[in-house]
Amino acid sequence: MAPGLPTAMDRPHFIGIGGAGMSGIAKILAQRGAAVAGSDAKESATAEALRALGVTVHIGHAAEHLADDASCVVVSSAIRSDNPELARAAELGIPVVHRSDALAALMEGLRPIAVAGTHGKTTTTSMLAVSLGELGLKPSYAIGGDLDVPGSNALHGAGDIFVAEADESDRSFHKYAPEVAIVLNVELDHHANYASMDEIYESFETFAGKIVPGGTLVISGDHEGARELTRRLAGSVRTVTYGEAEDADVRVSAVVPQGLKSRVTVLLDGQELTFTVSVPGRHYALNAVAALTAGAALGIPAAELAPALAAYTGVKRRLQLKGEAAGVQVIDSYAHHPTEMTADLEAMRAAAGDSRILVVFQPHLFSRTQELGKEMGQALALADASVVLDIYPAREDPIPGVTSELIVEAARAAGADVTAVHDKAEIPGVIAGMAKPGELVLTMGAGDVTDLGPLILDRLSQQ
Template identity: 90%
Template sequence: MAPGLPASLERPHFIGIGGAGMSGIAKILAQRGAKVAGSDAKDSETAQALRALGATVHIGHAAAHLADDASSVVVSSAIRADNPELVRAAELGIPVVHRSDALAALMDGLRPIAVAGTHGKTTTTSMLAVSLATLGREPSYAIGGDLDAPGSNALHGAGEIFVAEADESDRSFHKYAPEVAIVLNVELDHHANYASMEEIYDSFVTFAGRIVPGGTLVISADQDGARELTRRVEGVRVVTYGEAVDADVRVLAVVPQGLKSEVTVLLDGRELTFTVSVPGRHYALNAVAALAAGAALGVPAEELAPALAAYTGVKRRLQLKGEAAGTQVIDSYAHHPTEMTADLEAMRAAAGDARILVLFQPHLFSRTQELGREMGAALALADASVVLDIYPAREDPIPGITSELIIDAARAAGADVTAVHDKQAAPGVVAGMARPGDLVLTMGAGDVTDLGPLILDQLSR
């Protein structure tokens, strides 16, 4: 099933086409027959995967990269107004389309499931995509991370279901009209765009209000912010899930089994037990959210539950990068204190007596300013940590805000923390700390992920 493309997306040009969200939309458009082009700051395996689909991908940003006959220029909120291709689009009168509008257009005419929340979106979206594909439902999906190979973050499927990660960071999830919406949790984050929890709640209420008539909101019964949102939402069918006694889909047990978990839920008066093939209670609860959402869309729960075991992880979500000298190196995308705590607790449960070492890279000055102390407290769950300088991403520095804020808080919580300001020296520092049997986590949403292979190289010497 492939609804027709709007004229504006027949020849789109993507600025930042290699990004997690942008590349997925570009891939689906290419698979639907659009003539896709774009640019990115550097070449990548994702860019190469798009070229294999027939897309034109330029490296670097220049006005000349934008074809005169482009039907639109697709941007994310990270693209600055002075980008030369964006300036050229204005000169040529080419319409500018936000990526959220492009994604909304791709979902039009299908049965969308939109996955929202402060954290857990990528994992839950991936779980749904993999399990529905396992059942032969051939879903389309757009995920904020690769499942396995580069470019596996999105697919145009022949089925009627479209599973999409719904980003609240810039309020772009207000553009979608899902049949089923998932809200995993509601916390204060993205401080450059939200000044208070009230603004966060208002934004999520707007998102819930976008659910189509007769649709369903699937929401956590355990997390305080989600429960408050449930009290504020009106006019939509609500299905709650979690360990709370009043949950509609109640989790009766989560039993760790090494790097897996066995989960038992009570759904519609009957018990279902299934396996989640990744460690940690929070991943088990993500799987239950996926189960509840699929059931709300009419997928039999007794079929979807065992199919969820087919999900074995997504890149950067507790992904094993390799082992050397008896030490495993694992990559974690966690960058918010709640995520950091959840991943460290999951690894602690799976690791037994093994030491856990963390190489942490803070992400964004604004997030560090607001949550740096909580990040430091989370690092106290590790046996030892190395903390890098802040990864700025799209932000300019904030005077006085450095990774020392996190380091001071971690030490106050009793953590063993080392500051390393030279990122290239960090792999050697971590390898020098490691002993056979240790688990090393590279943690953060920036380019700390690139250091995992370098740590393995140091360990193998």
């Protein structure tokens, strides 16, 4: 058994092992020497990547997939109580471990950086993982998305830094004890788990309270929700703010778009630094500054980390170019909250100039659509034309009266050119009929809308 491998996790079984968070933990455990097994609902490139590491991956959920000698069963909040493998674990008396507890155990003895916030976690975590790697620091990391190839969302590194995406959706980020914590922004989301902004603030306060003595909270000085959190914390933890605000401790003095990149200038500890961010959009530039500030808080020279940040060229589904056909570029966006949708569309508008932007949007979750459907529709008004699909349910059951029509109506009220399409199979033909050479198509949402990119490109190539 490899050093640093928790004994209770030497033979773990993951239910839903193909998920972004679960697969990352499984990968790190396998790299540390654990005999990892698990199951997932369907075959995937992620499952194949895990098998290449020696992980046993079953397709489908069945009681017999769980080995009698499993040391624990790892689950996420998405796993339902009637899962047959979970029931089998109860019969056998095998401990059930939430994925956040498993991740927390992997960080023990290391120097964790935990990245939290309603938006931007995956990008900022990825920026840190890539730039620290560029500096030869060999970090471990667990990210909620692949950097490039399937399975690149996590790594067991030889260094002493562990960079982790910290998920607030189910309060699981309360389990971590970071040396440095980042809070990018604070907004109301995950409506099935949070009833009000007060509950959100309380949850983030608890997260900040987990920072180890002598540690640092890096938090946005621009975002009103983050500023309110800073006021509520009232100096209870060492805090460093960053952003364009005049009173930010690490002040961003310029963000200059350069095509699909940006040049960013900051003042940090009296030193002016200018560096390149290799992805478009002001929000990504600010994520890079958050990463820079966190690295500095950990003792990494900012003058070395700043140029290393340019090595980050994007993560899957975060304004990822899927290809070009018939003069039309197809880009994939994970944006599913109105703030994220607005930020990505503004970034693409700045990069595209006068080119038309077409969006294929798939709402994610009935609860989110119920609460934020109007704002989603207003965000789509930033595109030149949009197609809206039915709601991707993920872990939720339908809510009576809540459909994607809420978004369509709001978009039209905001003056948007929007069309509802209920059959995903029609989308490639619809987009091929709309898009002209020189235009951009964004597939947008957190569900399986991402699968449409290659199909759209294939249909365009036939024209």
